[in-house]
Amino acid sequence: MAPFEALYRRKCRSPIEWFDAFEVRPWGTDLLRESLDKVKQIQKNLLAAQSRQKEYADRKVLDLEFMVGKQVLLKVSPMKDKNLSYEEEPIKILDGEVCKLRSKEIASVKVQWKNRPVEEAT
Template sequence: MAPFEAFYGRRCRSLIGWFDAFEVRPWGTDILRESLDKVKFIQEKLLAAQNRKKEYADRKVRDLDFMEGEQVLLKVSPMKGVMRFGKRGNISPRNIGPFDVLKRVGEVAYKLALPLGLSGVHRNFICLC
């Protein structure tokens, strides 16, 4: 009998001694096999979750191609307290434009015809559609 059992009349139920003392636990290759099975099970569940998220994301993605002469809106990221495109605060625009597409620079990059008021902004933009 353990000292704790002798003194208190019951087994110690600490986190270390929570398992049953007489429980037969697998040793050697059994532990390895069980842990590998658990790892495979977890990997399968993670892969299923990744595939499900990819399906949801792919539904929202659409391929957009703009031709020369088309007009597009330019999405801007408003920053708090910074004057952007003539407006301030909550009324700052999310999209500005429309601007003409001058030419296609890459697969998703376009050169836009910007007015003189936006001369400090780079002319080439990437379409994140």
């Protein structure tokens, strides 16, 4: 009895036993044809799985309806030639204070920005 069989009480499955020694294996164009058939089958399986996932996701998507007066967050990605950004310009400083730490003093100011109301000053 082999040591593996004594320890695990079953035969050892090595790669040598996976194939029949007298099996005729294809060579040349037969091997290529079989490989291409397997690749096509894998592609079919992947497309089927992808379409199943798409159907599942499509069922989960709801049609959105917006009411007048509701706030909506829109995500906009700028186009390459269009620059949709603008620069904020400070108008005046509304308030200022200095916070004292042990060894540092940190100044903070409240600034009113152009095109913004006073309530939105930072």
